[in-house]
Amino acid sequence: MFIHNFKYSLKVLFRNKSLIFWTFIFPILLGTFFHMAFKDIENNETFHAFDIAVVNSPYYENNTIFKKAINEASKESDNKLFNVKVVNKKDASKMLENKEITGYLEFSNSDVNIIINDNGIYETILKFFVDEVNSNKKIIENTVNEEISKGNLDYQMVISNVMEKLNETVEFKNISRSNLSYTMIEYYTLIAMAALYGGAISMYIINKNMPNMSSVGKRNSTAPIPKSTLLLSGLLASLVVQITGLILLFIYTIFILKIDYNSNIWLIALLAVVGSLAGLSLGCIIGTILKTNENAKSGILIAVTMFLSFLSGMMGITMKYVIDKNIPILNMINPAAMITDGFYALYYYGFESRYIFNILSLIVFSLIMLLISSISLRRQKYDSI
């Protein structure tokens, strides 16, 4: 009986065009839209010149290669990387504190120190610039000694190397794991949204088993089978369909849009499965506790999902920051934020406490929703059908 209902539920769900649109096609369309929209934004962001400082010292003055490289990179041109000020150490650290500069460089006898406060995109550019100059410097040192004294370095080459690497976001991220491309968060919220849209699928199953929601629900309620058997097999089928949708979305974003989730695929899969479970439970709760018709419920589910995704940063990462900072509780109970933050944590820190915390939060959220749903689903007779 369980398998009979499971098999037919799969058939019904996979053939339902509107469900398939919202849970399979719509996220892919939205992802494509993001891709087109953010490609330009991303590029603009990377080419924006930022402010840095260099601590005034004899080491700097004598480091011809760096001195020239810095001058070249701050020269007014299309390739300008940053604006530079040469100041004393006290001023430099004050400027950094006041966020007037992204960071400053301090030269010692043999080395150069990069002092920064944050881990944003500009900090990484700065680090990369220093790395690039250093490695070029070494090559020259190893080959033609005299060149160094003349300070003969192909500066344009250095800068164009930096730019090139910046444009290849994939490469760029590998250089510094601590840098997260702005747009990545959008794809995370997209996956969160797709996972929660999966709620429409479980809601469909719920509706088809409640006599007050659909005529098929009436028929199913007259069958000699416990409602729990019908619901569990149906919901299992709904989870399978949801996960299929997410797999498609991953395949599309990874292979077509070339998004790099930069993590262990199994940890991503775990997050997606737990996210789907959260979506399923969201569909169950909206399906059971709202006393309205099927279409209104679907509308509400979509609206709620959109809103939760918005809070977790879908229409701009600022929203997530604002909420994380001011009303953190909101994103702690928001499944979309848990999914988004899970990916975020995975990207930043890998399999560590923040990721695990999000996974556990999602499980707790799902269990609470399912528990409340099952209490109201237990009801056997209805006042009106």
Added chain:
Amino acid sequence: MKKIIEVKNLSKSYKNLKAIDDLSFDVYEGEILGLLGPNGSGKSTTINSILNLLEFEKGTIKIFGKIMKPDAYDIKRDIGVIFQEVAVFEELTVYENIDYFCGLYVSDKLLRKSYVEDAINLVGLKEFTKFYPKQLSGGLLRRLNIACGIAHKPKLIFLDEPTVAVDPQSRNNILDGIKKLRDDGATIVYTTHYMEEVEMICDRIIILDKGKILAEGTTDELKSLAKLEEKITLEVKKISSKVVDEIKTFKTVDSVIQNGNNLVITYKKGKDNLGELTSFLHSKKVTYSKIFSERPTLNDVFLELTGKDLRD
């Protein structure tokens, strides 16, 4: 006779509206019981209460001699329901729909296959097994709805207005199918507001109005309940009001209604009324172009009992 359903003192309200008011009746093995009543009389509410889908304030329901409960799966196993609304999956074909619902009762695949085929043959959907519900006409869809409810060969079948909005061909197919189910041993509760259907297939009839039983019995029993026994319709060229008044004084005449050149005369007793009337008209030199006599229909009975038309 064995009682299959026993309904005692059933009452059900929707908020302020009393949909069923202290209803009691029995359904006997092997019969087709017609629940006849106008829109809103409580037919569907009665069925849904018997099935325990609806919460009701008062009353007891026994099916197959046992108290009906939502989890009385042994009872439910032998029941088939055809709801008033079509209840099928849009995403499944005709065959799949029947197989799905049948599968909730019959696990054995081989047995189920033959059951599903029987159901398809009964409702005549053989050429449409691969069709989706959207591709079916109204009549065919109703037939699919029935097939989904009876494929598991239930002993007790509820049919709630299975022929609404169905053309005469499909209707006859459906009615024949229902009779066949009864002949195969099923007990059937059939609701409708079409009197002809009830007269055609029901062994016994309950007339419902406003959640109450107005009358109960076979077609003939119900008709004998009526005060009037005969109705004569007369189309005359010309008739004086004096003559009409004279007809009204006939011993067996109940009422005379004149509508222009048409007269409808109803009789309390029904012997030789037509002969008496024609010779009287001859003697008064009244010529008529048409005259015919009818036995009262269920509609007349209903009209008499409630003062309103059954089809309103």
